[in-house]
Amino acid sequence: MFKNLQEKINKAFYILKGDNKVTEINISIVLKDIGKALIDSDVNHEIVKNFIKKVRDKSIGKKIFSSLNPKQIIIKSVYDELVQIMGGKNIGINISKKTSIILICGLQGSGKTSFSSKLAFFLKKKGNNPILVSADVYRPAAIDQLNALAKKINIPVFSLKDNNNVLDIINQSISYATTNNKNIIIIDTAGRLGVDRFMMDEIKNIHNTFHPSETLLVVDSMTGQDGVNTAKIFSKTLNINGCVITKLDGDSKGGVALTISSIIKKPIKFISIGEKIEDIEIFYPDRMANRIIGMGDVVTLVEKVQEQFDEKSTKKIYKKISDNQFNFYDFLDQIKRIRKIGNIKNIISMIPGIGNKFFLDDKIVSFKRIESIILSMTPYERNNPNIFSSASGISRKKRISKGSGISLKEIDIFLKNFNGMNKIMKNINPTSGNNMIKDFLSKIMDKKDMF
Numbered sequence: 075m076f077k078n079l080q081e082k083i084n085k086a087f088y089i090l091k092g093d094n095k096v097t098e099i100n101i102s103i104v105l106k107d108i109g110k111a112l113i114d115s116d117v118n119h120e121i122v123k124n125f126i127k128k129v130r131d132k133s134i135g136k137k138i139f140s141s142l143n144p145k146q147i148i149i150k151s152v153y154d155e156l157v158q159i160m161g162g163k164n165i166g167i168n169i170s171k172k173t174s175i176i177l178i179c180g181l182q183g184s185g186k187t188s189f190s191s192k193l194a195f196f197l198k199k200k201g202n203n204p205i206l207v208s209a210d211v212y213r214p215a216a217i218d219q220l221n222a223l224a225k226k227i228n229i230p231v232f233s234l235k236d237n238n239n240v241l242d243i244i245n246q247s248i249s250y251a252t253t254n255n256k257n258i259i260i261i262d263t264a265g266r267l268g269v270d271r272f273m274m275d276e277i278k279n280i281h282n283t284f285h286p287s288e289t290l291l292v293v294d295s296m297t298g299q300d301g302v303n304t305a306k307i308f309s310k311t312l313n314i315n316g317c318v319i320t321k322l323d324g325d326s327k328g329g330v331a332l333t334i335s336s337i338i339k340k341p342i343k344f345i346s347i348g349e350k351i352e353d354i355e356i357f358y359p360d361r362m363a364n365r366i367i368g369m370g371d372v373v374t375l376v377e378k379v380q381e382q383f384d385e386k387s388t389k390k391i392y393k394k395i396s397d398n399q400f401n402f403y404d405f406l407d408q409i410k411r412i413r414k415i416g417n418i419k420n421i422i423s424m425i426p427g428i429g430n431k432f433f434l435d436d437k438i439v440s441f442k443r444i445e446s447i448i449l450s451m452t453p454y455e456r457n458n459p460n461i462f463s464s465a466s467g468i469s470r471k472k473r474i475s476k477g478s479g480i481s482l483k484e485i486d487i488f489l490k491n492f493n494g495m496n497k498i499m500k501n502i503n504p505t506s507g508n509n510m511i512k513d514f515l516s517k518i519m520d521k522k523d524m525f
């Protein structure tokens with residue numbers, strides 16, 4: 075997600091390395107590159123022009139930032155502006171009613187049906203009792219598709235095979251939900267090829283009849299500015315509450331996510347980042363801006379980590395570290411757990427300080443290389459990391475290098491990082507699982523250069 079933009083923005087910031095003042099000259103160079111990066115990401119010219127102007131005005135002559143270096147000043151201004159164009163803050167969905175209706179609409183193939191099931195799963199995990207309703211009466215396979223997705227997550231689907239009247243279907247689904255104690259009704263509607271009159275009338279009709287708590291427009295990020303223009307027309311016709319941007323995992327340039335909310339004046343509420351049921355995220359403009367400028371998205375990372383690492387096992391690991399017992403076996407186990415958190419590219423892009431270096435050096439398989447290094451060690455070495463600092467260390471490393479095919483230099487870097495991480499983790503106060511992880515991440519933030 076936003077890989078190109080992220081790389082380009084980081085390269086632009088790199089120009090400022092060593093400068094100790096924000097000047098017209100250095101800011102112009104950086105902003106020109108950032109402007110180009112945004113245009114390449116499918117952000118329209120007008121928005122880019124505005125963006126650059128605001129960052130320039132903010133960065134030059136602001137006394138409050140005087141204790142920061144130029145790079146920090148400009149990063150902060152770019153960050154602030156990115157947050158603004160993406161809508162400022164997250165606006166959650168309204169599901170406060172006893173039975174809340176969420177109406178999902180959008181163009182054909184934008185990802186409505188997949189998103190409906192992802193949202194149902196997401197809301198179920200938060201303790202709700204959702205049902206899915208198939209109101210796509212035009213595509214014969216639509217009901218089957220929704221049924222197949224819903225079966226995997228054990229969520230009921232309401233559909234009427236022999237009834238083509240969507241108002242009827244929705245009406246009956248509401249009765250079904252009420253009698254079965256379901257508090258959320260997610261309505262998946264038929265796709266529109268373009269903004270066609272007949273379909274728009276249908277969705278307006280549903281909207282005016284049932285007054286959904288939420289009407290969400292699903293937009294495929296791969297459609298670029300066309301998608302934004304369609305959304306403009308949609309939101310003029312229908313009073314939507316917000317958008318969902320899908321397929322941000324692919325080669326999408328991200329321009330839609332960057333600009334849609336400032337253009338149509340509606341918030342992005344969720345993003346979809348893959349085909350799997352769990353590939354859904356609440357959209358937070360600030361966290362996204364953090365990811366784009368490569369400062370890492372600590373908060374999302376913390377949440378994802380918490381889903382995987384329970385307090386007990388985390389405490390055990392911290393005990394091992396403080397007792398000097400943390401070895402390469404434990405390290406391998408940690409890497410395996412991190413991998414389970416999800417798409418490794420997404421995770422790495424969230425880790426402060428690591429993300430961009432991995433991307434820039436194209437060393438996304440680095441965990442694999444670390445695994446190769448560790449797997450080429452003898453059991454004794456895996457249990458005793460300190461052995462590499464002893465007299466036999468060099469010959470051991472040479473042997474591992476031969477066995478793993480990884481250069482001595484890289485092995486040295488890995489061992490240095492391993493020791494560095496151990497040191498950081500030792501200073502962590504193991505109070506509770508949550509705090510430990512946050513503490514660990516903030517300490518890593520302070521020591522970005524370690525990686």
Ligand SMILES: Nc1nc2c(ncn2[C@@H]2O[C@H](COP(=O)(O)OP(=O)(O)OP(=O)(O)O)[C@@H](O)[C@H]2O)c(=O)[nH]1
Binds near residue numbers: 181210265321322324
């Ligand atoms: N890579 C990726 N694929 C996605 C994502 N969301 C949906 N898809 C895929 O996009 C295709 C279309 O998704 P659907 O959910 O069927 O789209 P739809 O809007 O319901 O389509 P219609 O009902 O025909 O209008 C499917 O192959 C999905 O698996 C996403 O976030 N990432």
Ligand SMILES: [Mg+2]
Binds near residue numbers: 188216265
């Ligand atoms: Mg569909």
